[in-house]
Amino acid sequence: MVTEQWPPFNYQEDGQLKGFSVELVQQMMAVMNSNYPINILPSMRTTRVLASRPNTLMFSLFRTPDREDKYKWIGPLVETEVYFYKRKDSNIKTDTLEDLKRLDRVGTRHAGIIVQRLRKLGFNNLDSTATSSMQIYKMLSIGRFDVAISDSDLGVMYNLDKLNIDSSTLEKIPLLIFKSELYLAANKSLPDDEVQRWQAALDRLKSNGDHQKLLDKYLNP
Incomplete structure (x- = not known):
């Protein structure tokens, strides 16, 4: 079982593995009466190990068309949606994407799927001076950006919590930019049973409400 440093889904802090997906996979193992390290x-190494080492599982991975036939899939662990955020006390107009394109500064990462999508949509006002997701939301909170976009709602809440910024000071703009699902992926050698x-362990956690409880925990740190 392998994972990577990608908070708030899976990461190591003070020598401890943490995150939504870490806790969910641990709960799945408890249901199965198993305990895989x-x-x-x-x-980059996680996907190489997943592809080359028999009976390996990896999380959290986006299930995309180009990856579909490379692995066996267990999930979805969680659905991720990415939105713009602004300061709640801001009076800027953000009703449409065209409104956002007219703003002075849209804070975002310097590269990645979100930036690519925004550029295809015609955004010419992207500011990628922040060096991390945490800095993006810090700069938004102090007014350096008009709006910001970088992470899923789980990621935004994680960053605000680490920054000691009250989440009620920011407001999500209901214009969906990206939507996908994260999975537990298995090397194709893993037996179907x-x-x-x-999958049955995950389905049980969803049906008994434990999955939603864990999701609520991370959405309301």
């Missing part, structure tokens, strides 16, 4: 590896056992 979870190894945190550099991002083992994949089904993992």
